[in-house]
Amino acid sequence: MNQKQIHRFLQQYLEATNCHIIEKSPAHFTVKLSPEADRVLTNRPYYWSFVDRTGAEPETMSFLLVTDKAKYDSLAEGNDEKSGAARLQASPQTAASQIAGQMNNQVNQALARSYGIVPTQVLAMNRIPRDDVHFGSKRLKQLFEAARGQGSYVYLFQEPDTRSRNPFESTPYTPWLGINIKVEFQCDRKREELYSFGISMATGHYVESFQQQLNALKMTPRLPANVHIAPAGISLKKAVQTIESALERKLRAQNYQWAEEAGKRLEEEQEIVRHYYDKLLSYVEEDKRETIQAQYDSRKAEIDWQFRPRVTASVINCGIFHLAGIG
Amino acid sequence: MADNMNSTSNPEIRTAPGSSLPVSSATKLHPLVEFHFDRSWQDELQSRLSKNGPWDDWTLYKLAVEAHEAEAISSFDEMQCLRSLPELEPMPHQLSTAGKVVHEMGGRAILADEVGLGKTIEAGLILKEYMVRGLVRKALILVPASLVLQWVRELNQKFGIAAVAQKKTHMWHYDVVVASIDTAKRDPHRDLLLGSDFDMLIIDEAHKLKNKKTTNYQFVTELRKKYCLLLTATPVQNNLDELYNLITLLKPGQLGGQSDFAANFVVDKRMPKNEEQLHEALSTVMIRNRRGDGGIHFTKRIVKNIPIELSPEEMALYNGVTAFVKEQYDRSGGDLTSMLSLVTLQREVCSSRDAVFLTLVNLFKKTGEDSPLRPKIWELVDTIKQITSNTKAEKALELIQQMNDKVILFTEYRATQEYLLQFFRSHNLVAVPYRGGMNRGKKDWMMDLFRGRAQVLIATEAGGEGINLQFCHHMINFDLPWNPMRVEQRIGRVHRLGQTEDVKIYNLCTMGTIEEYIVNLLHEKINLFELVIGELDHILERFEKEEQPLEKQIAKMMLESSGNSELKNRLDELGNTIGHLRNPDTDTEVPMAKLKSKAAIGAFLDRVSHEVEVKP
Known part of the structure; x- marks a missing residue:
């Protein structure tokens, strides 16, 4: 920025x-x-x-x-x-x-x-x-936080183009569910991707880069005059499922070499610790065994925490957008 | 699914409360990779739909996305923290160290740079990088008590990390906490900390953890941590086990078990063997940078002693005080501790009459109504009244006017500081004060004034307070502390990385007084002013291992000596002892074998380090 x-x-x-x-x-x-x-x-x-x-x-x-x-x-x-x-x-x-x-x-x-x-x-x-x-x-971090907090859920209508409108004709609008998603790829290191999906609540048809499309439009929180809204054909649950599986398909197709490398690091580190503690436990006095075993377990957990590759998706914000046209 | 039509607000969206998907999904994207989708937002959306609001603003919605886009971490490899830190200009070796720790060492490392190369900066960079990436939220930083505030300040000012110094128990819950290890390991803090998960643990002066059997060592072992940094300039001091213990703290087993390590890498505890393999094993857990031989290290220190002849009235006061102190000492029968404040009197005479006066008044208040001391004190106060001018202050004024440049002037005494402020002001010289009792805001303000229109900063303290004055390269010691470390701290304010000019140090020195001897001791004998940064630490550490602190010894000699020549001889002797410690090789008392092994360890450390060029 x-x-x-x-x-x-x-x-x-x-x-x-x-x-x-x-x-x-x-x-x-x-x-x-x-x-x-x-x-x-x-x-x-x-x-x-x-x-x-x-x-x-x-x-x-x-x-x-x-x-x-x-x-x-x-x-x-x-x-x-x-x-x-x-x-x-x-x-x-x-x-x-x-x-x-x-x-x-x-x-x-x-x-x-x-x-x-x-x-x-x-x-x-x-x-x-x-x-x-x-x-x-x-200050900027705080402003970012503020925008996130104050811009999470919206319910909006596209503003109709006033010039070309026939006052006696009603324009059909379709409700869309729009979601912006942050995906985090994480091991001991981390990378992120942002996704934006829109799904028509009328037909269940979905598109990507939805936010870009929205950015070009004017929006208003009030229902414009001479507009009729297409009835919902699918449930919110269904819409969410569709988007989730679409995202999952996209993510599955990615390259996971980073995860394989992280998995290898994880395995190596565990091996070193195993070698060290197995030996230590083999000759340690009985009264100290419990402490050593606890150290061993906690060290194993730490390594797992540090290196295990994982992907998480969370929603940045979402909303219902009523857009002109039938989609 | 039952259609739960919400009639009034949004007939077009069918919502079905209670029937939403589980809050988080868990599937596999790859045999190794689990995928979680956070679904908590759905319930919120549903509830807002059924209540018809409240809805957020469209512009803010777009800004929220923009904020996420701006902060998104696009790559695993590239350092992200620098674009958040436009004011920070790390040196190349600091950057490469931070990059190596994050990218090649998985965030667990010993940072073992030589003193003065900026281990704190490296640790700060690494911490910031992980925080920017969202990999660290909760961090614990354990440092010696005297460094807590300095760390807090550096992290806040240089790295924009909201670190706090732990003062109350509830403060452990802050995200980034700096504390002393001795506090942390005690109840009730101990259990609290052992019950937490720390994304990152940083330990400064980690060589204090070289002994496995100490409670500190055990405590750090038990802390649950993801990333971990151990900072020390001396990862090995006496034997290689110390290094082994440090590494075990960081990554148990990295060098094998204790017996493997001994068998593979050590000859008789002190001499490393199979150096190449050891070197390789070490490079996965430790980074050490040291100054290259060719680089310009620091600018020069130019020291000038300014001899000053006291006026007859001032000399009379000095003699009066000296006699008074001697008399009291003889009467007390050699009790040293109660005498220290009296010795101060003598030193104060060399500084300003105001300082003496204040101490005398305090002493007067402490003595009883009919104490025989009272008339004597009055006598001295009368002598003070005879003094109309301060020879030293006049000399200082003359010096400063000649320099016509920013000057920092140090004095030990608050009263002298006040006097000088007034004295300079009456001669149209703009000066600002700086002292330990000021709160942070006022200190910063004084710094700003000094940076701006004030020519002189008059400071009573220098230690540990992070005043960095690289823009100033003149320094006046109006009087000298007897503790060499404090003199070094004074100099360290201006003579540090970032100083581009030679630093000129002026010692004002009143002839025929104790001050003359002290300047002689510190300058000629210890050669204090020209030591390499960090060297003094080592010398004093060696010296005070066997003896009392230097300033106490000086006080004792002063009180016990019968005349000036005896005092001079004893101080000379002291100076020689310290001079020897500078070059321990010439000291025949140290057994050859020990020296040899020390040299071997030193040489070994040098071989595992990277040479870096440090430009001032």
């Missing part, structure tokens, strides 16, 4: 959660969160339970989210210089205020002696915390 993609991801998330974008550039957003986003992103459960119980007007937090650090910093520096120059020009008139400033300085010095340094400028500002959002940053 490059900076541009991250920037777009952020913008989409903020807009989808109704956050108020105060200021933006290609390198940053200054944003006041919506209550919805604040609950997910700021980790303030006590505050929100207080708001919920008392019905107080919530005060959400603001953030400066920087998506392109180098660019943002160079822009910010430029601004500083400009205002610095302005300050220089204004200096003749401010002699009086300088004297006041010196007085102030002495006060600060006195305070600083007892308390350490007094951060006068910083305290005066209402600070907006800054986050540099790059791939791997905590």
